Amino acid sequence: MTRRLLWALALLSTSLSAFAAPDAQAILRQADRARGGGLPGIVWEIQLTSREGQKQREEMRLEVRAVDDASVAETLEPARFKGSKLLQVGRNMWLTRPGLAKPIPISPRQRLSGEAANGDIAATDYAGDYEAQLEGEEAVDGEACHVLQLNARHKRTTYDRIRYWVSAARGVGVKAEFYSLSGKLLKTARFKYDNRIVFDGARIPFVSEMLIRDALVDAETTMAFGAVKVRKIAPDEFELGQMQ
Amino acid sequence: MTLRRGLLLAAALGAAAAGAAEEGWSTRWDGVLYAYSEGYARQGGSVLNPGNRIARIPRRQDTAEGRFNFKLEGEDLRLSARPILGIRQSEGDGSGPSHQGYLSQWQGQLRLGQHWRLTGGRDLLTWGPAQFRSPANPFYFDNGRSNPLRELSGMDSAGLSWTPDRQNALHVAHIVGSGHAAPDPDPWHDAWLARFEHRGEAWAGGLAVARPAGRGAFLGAHGQVTASDALLAYGEIGSSTRSRALQSPADPAQPFALGEESPRRTNALVGAQYTFDNGQSLSGEYLHHGHGFTAGEARSYFARAADPAAPQAAAMALGYAPPLLGRRYLHLVWQNSTWDEDGYWRLMVSRNLDDGSSELAGYAEAVLSRRVTAFALGTLTAGGARAEFSSLLAHSLSIGVKVALP
Numbered sequence: 269m270t271r272r273l274l275w276a277l278a279l280l281s282t283s284l285s286a287f288a289a290p291d292a293q294a295i296l297r298q299a300d301r302a303r304g305g306g307l308p309g310i311v312w313e314i315q316l317t318s319r320e321g322q323k324q325r326e327e328m329r330l331e332v333r334a335v336d337d338a339s340v341a342e343t344l345e346p347a348r349f350k351g352s353k354l355l356q357v358g359r360n361m362w363l364t365r366p367g368l369a370k371p372i373p374i375s376p377r378q379r380l381s382g383e384a385a386n387g388d389i390a391a392t393d394y395a396g397d398y399e400a401q402l403e404g405e406e407a408v409d410g411e412a413c414h415v416l417q418l419n420a421r422h423k424r425t426t427y428d429r430i431r432y433w434v435s436a437a438r439g440v441g442v443k444a445e446f447y448s449l450s451g452k453l454l455k456t457a458r459f460k461y462d463n464r465i466v467f468d469g470a471r472i473p474f475v476s477e478m479l480i481r482d483a484l485v486d487a488e489t490t491m492a493f494g495a496v497k498v499r500k501i502a503p504d505e506f507e508l509g510q511m512q
Numbered sequence: 513m514t515l516r517r518g519l520l521l522a523a524a525l526g527a528a529a530a531g532a533a534e535e536g537w538s539t540r541w542d543g544v545l546y547a548y549s550e551g552y553a554r555q556g557g558s559v560l561n562p563g564n565r566i567a568r569i570p571r572r573q574d575t576a577e578g579r580f581n582f583k584l585e586g587e588d589l590r591l592s593a594r595p596i597l598g599i600r601q602s603e604g605d606g607s608g609p610s611h612q613g614y615l616s617q618w619q620g621q622l623r624l625g626q627h628w629r630l631t632g633g634r635d636l637l638t639w640g641p642a643q644f645r646s647p648a649n650p651f652y653f654d655n656g657r658s659n660p661l662r663e664l665s666g667m668d669s670a671g672l673s674w675t676p677d678r679q680n681a682l683h684v685a686h687i688v689g690s691g692h693a694a695p696d697p698d699p700w701h702d703a704w705l706a707r708f709e710h711r712g713e714a715w716a717g718g719l720a721v722a723r724p725a726g727r728g729a730f731l732g733a734h735g736q737v738t739a740s741d742a743l744l745a746y747g748e749i750g751s752s753t754r755s756r757a758l759q760s761p762a763d764p765a766q767p768f769a770l771g772e773e774s775p776r777r778t779n780a781l782v783g784a785q786y787t788f789d790n791g792q793s794l795s796g797e798y799l800h801h802g803h804g805f806t807a808g809e810a811r812s813y814f815a816r817a818a819d820p821a822a823p824q825a826a827a828m829a830l831g832y833a834p835p836l837l838g839r840r841y842l843h844l845v846w847q848n849s850t851w852d853e854d855g856y857w858r859l860m861v862s863r864n865l866d867d868g869s870s871e872l873a874g875y876a877e878a879v880l881s882r883r884v885t886a887f888a889l890g891t892l893t894a895g896g897a898r899a900e901f902s903s904l905l906a907h908s909l910s911i912g913v914k915v916a917l918p
Contacts, residue, residue, distance in 0.1 A: 370638035
C-alpha cells in the first residue's frame with residue numbers, strides 16, 4: 269500500500285513538473301538574442317522614421333556596433349550629421365562630430381530621434397537589466413504569447429517597468445509596454461523579425477523592425493534594422509579616443 | 513604646407529582609398545565646405561592693442577574652406593586623414609589674401625590582437641568633460657574657445673594603447689611636436705604622455721601625466737557622474753608650470769618679469785549639466801585658474817601695458833600673458849538638442865569674477881536642406897579696455913553657410 273502511494277506521488281509530481289510555469293528569465297534570455305542580447309557583438313544599420321502628429325520628421329540612418337551595455341552609433345544620414353557618433357558605456361554617454369574639439373558628455377535624456385531613446389538602438393539585454401515574472405498567457409494578433417512583467421534591477425535602464433509579450437512558438441518579443449517609476453504608461457512597441465542571423469551554427473530570427481508609439485501624444489517612430497552582422501567587437505572600439 | 517601640396521595630398525588619399533576599396537578594404541570619405549564672413553569691432557582705446565598695431569585684428573575676414581575626412585580601414589590597419597584647404601581675405605589688418613592647405617589630423621593605427629594598438633600621426637589629444645576650459649589637458653587648455661569657427665589641429669605623436677576591457681584603457685605616447693602651426697620654440701617638442709581612462713557603471717574618469725623636455729611635469733585628472741537621467745556632474749583638475757611666463761607684480765612701479773618657467777600652479781573646474789524634457793540643456797561651470805593674476809596683479813598688468821614710457825610693454829603683455837588673466841571664472845551654457853532637425857542654437861556667458869568683465873556669445877544653425885546649413889556666431893563683451901573679455905574686442909559677428917559632402 270505504501271509502495272503504491274509512493275508511486276502515485278511520484279507520478280503526480282512528474283505530471284505537475286510537466287505543466288510547471290515556464291522559466292520567465294529563460295524566455296527573456298531567448299527573446300533578447302533576437303534583439304542582439306547575449307551575442308559576442310552585433311553590427312547593424314538602423315533607419316529611423318518619425319512622425320509627430322501630422323508632421324513627418326527627417327529620416328535618419330545609423331550604423332551601430334553594440335555588445336552588452338556598450339554601443340557606438342555613427343550617423344550616416346542626413347549628410348549634415350555624417351560622422352557624428354554617440355557612444356554609450358553603461359550609463360555614460362558621449363556625443364561627437366567631425367571638427368568638434370572633443371566628445372561631449374550627455375545625459376541619457378538626450379534623444380536621438382522622435383520616440384527612440386538612445387537605449388533602443390543598442391543591443392537588448394532585458395535579462396541582465398530586468399527581473400522577469402510570468403504574468404500569464406495572451407494572444408497577440410492570434411499568436412499565443414507569454415506575458416512577462418519586467419522590473420528594473422538597477423537605475424541605468426531606459427525604462428523602470430516593461431510588460432513584454434513573447435511569442436510562445438517563436439521565442440521572440442512581439443509587443444511591449446514601457447512604464448515610468450510612477451506606473452504611467454510612456455510608450456508601446458511592436459516588433460517584426462524578418463532578418464536571420466547565424467548563431468552557434470543555427471539560423472535564428474532577428475529583429476527587423478521596431479515601431480514605437482508614444483502613449484501620451486500622437487507620435488511614433490519606426491526603426492528598421494538591416495545589414496545585421498554578428499562579430500566580436502574589440503573593447504577599444506568603445507574608447508573615446510576612437511570617436512574622432 | 514601650400515594649397516597645391518594640400519590638394520595633391522588630398523588627391524593621393526582619395527586615389528589610395530579608391531584603389532584599396534577594390535581589394536576589400538572599407539573606405540569612407542566625407543567633407544564639409546564652409547563659406548563665412550567675420551566682422552570685428554575693436555575695442556576703442558585698447559590698452560593691449562593700441563591703434564591695432566599689435567594684435568592686427570581685421571575689420572572683416574572672408575573665408576572659404578573645405579574640411580575633408582578620408583578613412584581606409586582593414587582588419588588590423590586603419591589610416592585616416594583630415595586635410596583642410598582654404599582661402600582667406602582680410603580687410604583692415606594690412607594683409608592680402610592667403611591660401612592654406614594642411615593636415616589638421618592624420619593617423620595610422622595598427623591593431624596588435626584584441627587589446628593592443630600602435631598609433632602614429634597628428635592626433636587630437638583631447639579629453640575631459642569641461643566645456644569652458646580644460647584644466648586636465650596639457651595641450652588644449654583653451655578647448656578651442658578662442659575661435660569656435662576654426663577647428664583644433666592635432667599633436668604630432670606616436671604611441672601604444674592597451675585596452676584590456678571596455679572599462680579601462682592605458683595610453684603612452686611620445687609627443688614629437690605641436691603639429692600644424694607649432695610655435696617656435698615648441699613647448700611640446702620631445703615630450704611624453706601617459707594617460708589612464710576608466711568607465712564605471714554611471715561614472716567615468718581619467719588621469720594624465722605629461723613630461724615636457726626641460727620643464728616640470730603636468731598632472732591632470734577628470735571625472736563625471738551621471739547622477740540621474742537628466743543630471744550630469746563633472747570636474748577637471750591640473751597642476752603644471754608654464755614656460756615663458758609673464759609675472760605681473762601687484763606694485764605697478766615694478767616692471768614685468770618674464771620667467772623661463774613659472775611656479776607650479778593648480779587649475780580646477782567643477783560643472784553640472786541638466787537636460788530638460790524637451791532636449792534643451794543648461795550647463796554651469798566654475799573655474800579656478802591658478803596661473804591667473806590676482807585682482808591687484810591684473811590692475812598692474814593693464815597699468816604697465818598702458819605706460820607711454822614703455823612702448824614695448826603692451827606687446828609683452830599681450831604676447832606672454834597667461835591663457836586667462838584672472839583667477840575665478842563662471843561659464844553658463846544654454847542650448848537645444850544637437851539632434852534637433854530644425855536647427856541648433858547655443859547661448860554662452862563667460863564672466864571673469866575678478867575684474868567683472870563678461871562675454872556673451874550666441875551660436876545658431878538653421879537647416880536649409882539635408883546638406884546645407886546656415887550659421888551665425890555673435891559675441892558681445894562688457895567691462896572696458898582694462899578688463900579681460902573686453903580688452904581687445906567690443907563685439908563680433910560671423911555668418912556663413914556649410915555644405916555637407918558627398
